[in-house]
Amino acid sequence: MVQKDEFEKGDRRLLNFGHTLGHALETQYELLHGQAISIGMTYACHISEQLCGFRQTEKVVNLLAKYYLPTYATFDKQKVFSVLKMDKKRERKEMNYVLLEKIGKGVVKSISLIQLEKIIGEF
Numbered sequence: 001m002v003q004k005d006e007f008e009k010g011d012r013r014l015l016n017f018g019h020t021l022g023h024a025l026e027t028q029y030e031l032l033h034g035q036a037i038s039i040g041m042t043y044a045c046h047i048s049e050q051l052c053g054f055r056q057t058e059k060v061v062n063l064l065a066k067y068y069l070p071t072y073a074t075f076d077k078q079k080v081f082s083v084l085k086m087d088k089k090r091e092r093k094e095m096n097y098v099l100l101e102k103i104g105k106g107v108v109k110s111i112s113l114i115q116l117e118k119i120i121g122e123f
Contacts, residue, residue, distance in 0.1 A: 014106040016089065017098040018044050021120070024084035025075060038069035047119055048099040051111070056103050081117050 022040025025031060031039075042061055048054035061071045089096040094110045101107055111119075 013089075013096070013108050014098055017041060017100070017106055020044070020087055020089060020095065020097055021080070021084060023087065024080045025073065027083055028080055029073075029075065031070075035070050038064050038071060039073050042071040043120075043123060044097070044099060046123070047097065047111075048101070050119065051109055052099050052101045052107065054100045054102065056100070059103065060100075077121050077123065081120055084116075084120075085113055 018037040018039075018041030020040065021043050022033075022037040025039055026033060026036035029036075041064065042057075045054060045057040045060050049057060064071050085095070087095065090113070091110070093113050095113060095116055096108050097111050097116070099107055099109050
């Protein structure tokens with residue numbers, strides 16, 4: 001997949017599931033990459049519930065917890081959002097966010113930064 005889509009224009013973008021919020025958390029807190037991405041995946045599931053009708057968040061959270069990965073965290077939302085909005089997946093005033101319609105069916109949704117900030121503020 002990586003060799004066929006070197007510049008992340010197609011399906012390879014789906015490998016970024018959990019990375020948008022995860023990378024922002026990783027740069028602001030003392031987390032290992034896998035820990036930050038696990039937390040990012042959890043919150044991406046919750047965003048997927050709101051925007052895609054995803055209904056399997058508990059299943060994802062239980063699987064991550066089974067491998068002793070963190071799933072939720074308390075964090076400074078403004079601080080993390082200020083880092084998140086600089087992510088390479090941002091295009092002008094929107095973020096291309098990897099979400100789930102169901103387990104095994106990822107999609108890339110363009111979310112306005114205003115809407116994304118509001119959603120993250122609700123966590």
